[in-house]
Amino acid sequence: MMESMCLVEMSPVSNTLQVNPATLSFLKTLEGPLKVVAIFGPKGTGKSFLLDQLAGQDQGLLHSPGIWLQCLPHPTKPDATLLLLDTEGLPEQMEENEKSVSFKLFLLDVLLCNVFIYNTKGAWDLQKELDKLIYVKKLPDKVRVLEDCPLENNFLLSSVLPDFVWCLRDMAPDSFWEKELQGHDHNLDSLISSPAVLEATPSSYIQTLFPSQKAFCFHSPHVDGKGGKIVSSDMLHPIFQEQLESFKDYILNQRPKNSLGSKFINGKDWSASLKRFVDMLSRDEPILLNDGWDGEEATSSWENDGSFNEPWTDPPWTIPERNETPSTLQPSVWEPRVPPPSSSRAVPRTGQPNDMEEPMCLIENNPGEKLQVNQEALQLLQMIQQPVVVVAIVGLYRTGKSYLMNKLAGRDKGGFSLGATVQANTKGIWMWCRPHPRKPGHTLVLLDTEGLGDVEKSNVENDSWVFALSILLSSTFVYNSMGTIDQFALEKLHYVTELTEHIKVKASGGQNLEEDEDDRIPDDFVWFFPTFIWAVRDFTLQLELDGRPISGDEYLENALQRREGLPEKLDFAKKYIREYFPSRKCFVFDRPATRQELVKLEDLPERKLNHDFVQEAHRFRNYIYETAEAKVIPGGHTVTGTLLGNLAVTYVDAIRSGAIPCIENAVLALAQIENSAAVHDGAKRYGEMAELMFTLPTETVEELLKVHAECENEAIQVFLARAFKDDGQEYQKQLKNQIEIKFEEICRRNEQESLDRCQAVLFELFQDLEEKICNGSYSVPGGYQCFQDDQRRTVESYRLTPQKGLMASMALEEFLKSKETAAQSILQADRNLTDRQKEIEAEKARAEASQREANLQRQLKEQTQRMAEDNERSYKAHEAQLIAKMEEDRRRQQREHEQVLNFKLQEQSRLLQEGFQREAGRLQTEIGTLQNQIHHQSRKKRCVIS
Structure with a gap:
């Protein structure tokens, strides 16, 4: 062509x-x-x-x-x-x-x-x-x-x-x-x-x-x-x-x-x-x-x-080894990693775990049974290695929660079941994983929960657990209600007042005063709770306050304002929402359509919906896309789909056993799982890079150690990117041991390949010499000198042969030792030499052998010294990256402390304005503790740097 x-x-x-x-x-x-x-x-x-x-x-x-x-x-x-x-x-x-x-x-x-x-x-x-x-x-x-x-x-x-x-x-x-x-x-x-x-x-x-x-x-x-x-x-x-x-x-x-x-x-x-x-x-x-x-x-x-309709063939794609010739490549084989759906509701998927075509139940709430995790959904979730932005929605049944979640998923039809009757459709917690539309490399996980307060459900006691799990698993929590935010609506939100009965921060009841203040987990929900969004549906009032227009956020804050003199019970919901959720947002939605059209809401195009409702729905969606952050756990570690699945299992297992889900226990359990996986990932990365980069045999030990250092550094980075709360560096030590084992195996392979190469070269180069020895060519007067000349030329050719590796000198020494008997026989048979000359030649051969042995021992000693120096380098590499991660964690924790301090100062100011002097005094104690922690962190940071 x-x-x-x-x-x-x-x-x-x-x-x-x-x-x-x-x-x-x-x-x-x-x-x-x-x-x-x-x-x-x-x-x-x-x-x-x-x-x-x-x-x-x-x-x-x-x-x-x-x-x-x-x-x-x-x-x-x-x-x-x-x-x-x-x-x-x-x-x-x-x-x-x-x-x-x-x-x-x-x-x-x-x-x-x-x-x-x-x-x-x-x-x-x-x-x-x-x-x-x-x-x-x-x-x-x-x-x-x-x-x-x-x-x-x-x-x-x-x-x-x-x-x-x-x-x-x-x-x-x-x-x-x-x-x-x-x-x-x-x-x-x-x-x-x-x-x-x-x-x-x-x-x-x-x-x-x-x-x-x-x-x-x-x-x-x-x-x-x-x-x-x-x-x-x-x-x-x-x-x-x-x-x-x-x-x-x-x-x-x-x-x-x-x-x-x-x-x-x-x-x-x-x-x-x-x-x-x-x-x-x-x-x-x-x-x-x-x-x-x-x-x-x-x-x-x-x-x-519409591009073509030809059969698709598998590609010959494998990662090339260094200097690999292209003739040995084999096609890679794709194996599906997700089992086919076994539930009655089939879930078509695109082949990617973070791009589900339809939602599926993650936590089942079957009549007469305890909550349980759906294993199929769990397997799918745990395959997602990307950070996850988790948005959960909770509210009374038949309040239109699923519609909002479908909008977040980018779907008008198909998705979370809407339903158009007084009978609730969603049972348990349903999950829908989608690629995040605004944050590349992130997955948007949407959690739609069964309606609270359904009079037909047999597991009413599970409502509080569903509410608590939604908070524990999400990074953004949406509460959906109908009408207005009034005292009745706040009373319906009594689940927030019961959170202390369903969630524990620490495994022990009190704080250990001997614990390092910088490392302990504060017994305060504000550190761990998600962003709070109140979605008010079918809102019919005017957003005005004292004759001036206000925003949805101002409407929420005014509704949460506490009044001195009211019974404390009536103020509980306001108190806990303000105390637990420092970041709050409110969206108010008009009724989307007439009552007759609501039954077919899923099929209605946007042009037939209320214009104000559509605008607010777009604002809600864009706000979630732009501001909702990835889920993090105490210590600032970003949660992936794998971690989120493990969290769900840990919390549900605690509920099934009759215990209260504990954040500290969950984090420790996750740390063990993730740190073990981080060791595996780091060791795997070292092995992958070693296969990719090492060209065996290496000519020098420096070349071997240089590549080893690069692979080890990458493996440490992979480990530290996933590991957290490895306080005693137990898992990092495991990684170091596994890398050492792999490196020792590479060294053995390097030596063996070098020996094989050297022996092959020696066999080829000395073949003519062997034939002359066998046919008696040196058994003549002057034969010993001819033998010596031929052997020196052959040894020089061997030394000039490239790519022999580290064992070149040792292989030559062993080979020449094996030929000493033949050399002595030729020497003794040479009739031109006197006995004295033969003795001198024999002594000369012994001296040459001794010199070669001394040179070999010197090389081995230098290699041993280089290996010892590399062990020191390896230790410092682990130490340097660990210190860098600790500094990063410390700075992140200090930022978190400062954010919480600012929130508590603002809340204290509001309490004083509203006349709650006692509660403001209690907050002052917490503020003082936080200020001491921040000061302690600063001092500790300076000590590390110095």
Whole structure:
């Protein structure tokens, strides 16, 4: 195929990327290995011209937007195929949607090629010109090498990205940059400054992420210097032709260091991975390079998009080992991790645990039974490794809770059951997991609870437990009521006054005064409770106070204002809402429709709903999306879906056993589970990186220890990102021990592979010597001297042989010892030597052997010393990262203390204004305690730093 074919284009209908099925069909016919070259850059820089020159033709075709493919036999590798990817040029000014498409095209180029060319023209400030490639900064966020890798995975990316080539077009003749490049063999480092640790420019990302960077400087291609279209090679300037030949020689003959493109062994595999990448980009998902996927599901998603209807094939995707040849790759196999639904209500899912098509029951409240966790929903929740924003809604039955939750889920139809009769539908606590629409990398978990006060339910006593669990599991708690916030509504919220009977902060009744004040958990619910939102439905009054309009928040605060002289019982709900929930918000909703239309509310389009109701619903949804934070547990540790599932199990088990759910016990139980998992994750990450980075055998112990240190540092970061409350560093010690065991195994493998390599080299090099010994070639006068000369030459050849590893000297010493008997026999048989000469030669051989042994022992001693020094380095690495995490935790805890202190000061001021002197005095005691804690933290922090 010499003519270009469209490979990827933009769908004008769906505004998503599409792959040309005709081009894919052609690609599947390519059998041999591929070399893929992609070019990217601004418009009008001559990208297509360069690719045409690589293809050996003078004039190419004009391309429409997207990625165009040119395929031809590789000019210097007979069995290979050359694929050239030409990408539409970037305009100077772009809309946001155009930037998004350009970034996706950039991603495809980078992931699918061996060599990535960035083409620019006429630049004077080269650093600034290179920094225009802003897309490179998004690579670590959008592409992940390993499934549980942190977003800062630059180091792993550098092991899989292609070579980076910068083409500087139309540079001034004899410019400084041209001379600089010639003197540094086209190294990009000569053009730009080295990346600083704190610098985050595109050029620093290029130097950090890409395994190899080169730059080629081009004069103007025109002989006359006037410009115009070039239709033949005769029109090219001789200097430009010379520069072009250097560029073509590098692109076509240079072997890429380590690129994903080299792992595609044929066109079928390459096109399968292309389809997978485009599918994930169309769904705005991060690209995971080493994960399999469900081919049937992927096929159906493409069919629905209208792109093609061909069978989907599995990709040959595995993470490459360093210096691995592409001939051994095997397809990855996708296995479903979620069992099929067993409940009566089938739950279709998209294949991702955080993107459920419909909600499912998480905590069941069956008639005549105790609360229990639904295992199927639990398994799904525990598969979510992202932070979770948990929004729970509670309220009286038939108050429209489910409608609001469906809006948060982005659904008008299907979802939480609405119901239109006086009979409640929802039983227990139902869960719906959705990708967070505003916070990438987060999951929105919606919890819809059964209505409180249902006269038909048999488990009325469970209402308080459902209320308490909703608070314990959520980061944002919505209370839904009808009418107005009056005394009757507050009395209905009596569950908040019973929380002390259903939730405990600490396992013990009182505080341990000998405990470090900085580490103890205060016996105060305000530290752990979620944000409180009161949703008032069917509100018919005017939002006015003393003749002036007020907001919903002011309406709530006025309703919670306490009056001196009222019976204390009537003030309980106000008191506890103010005391437990420092962050409060209120939304007031008009009736959505007429009573007759309410029965079909789910089917009513928004245009038929009350306009004020729709506006308030949008405000409510946007407020949740923008401000609701991820769930955290005491100590500031962010909760993932896995942790949330464990929390649910811990609390429900306590309720089933007749105990009161205890936050401290739950956190300690979670810490044990999470810290054990963190040890596993850290050790796993070390093993994955070791397999990826170690090239055994290593030449020196320094090389071995350097890679070990990098892998260990990454493993510690993975561990600390998940671990918490590892007060005695017990789990970090377990991680260190597991890493040491893995490293010892790597050292053993390294030594064994080195020995195997050395023995193979020695056997090959000494084969001629062995044959001469066996056929008696040295059993002649002067034979011993000939033997000595041959052995020295062979030993020198052995020492010059590369990649023998650490055991080179030991293997040689052992081998020569095995030949000493033969050498003595040849010496004794040499009739030219006198007895005295034989004695001298024997002594000389012993001295050489002794010297070799001494050198070997010195090397072993140095290696032992280096290993001991590395143990000290390892200890300091663990210690440094632990101290950094402790400092971060301490600062976070101090911020929490200061926030609670400000809240208590505000509440004290309000109590004094309302005339509650005694309660204000009690708060003053708590304020003093908090101030002492903050002061203690500051002193403790200074001691650590000093």
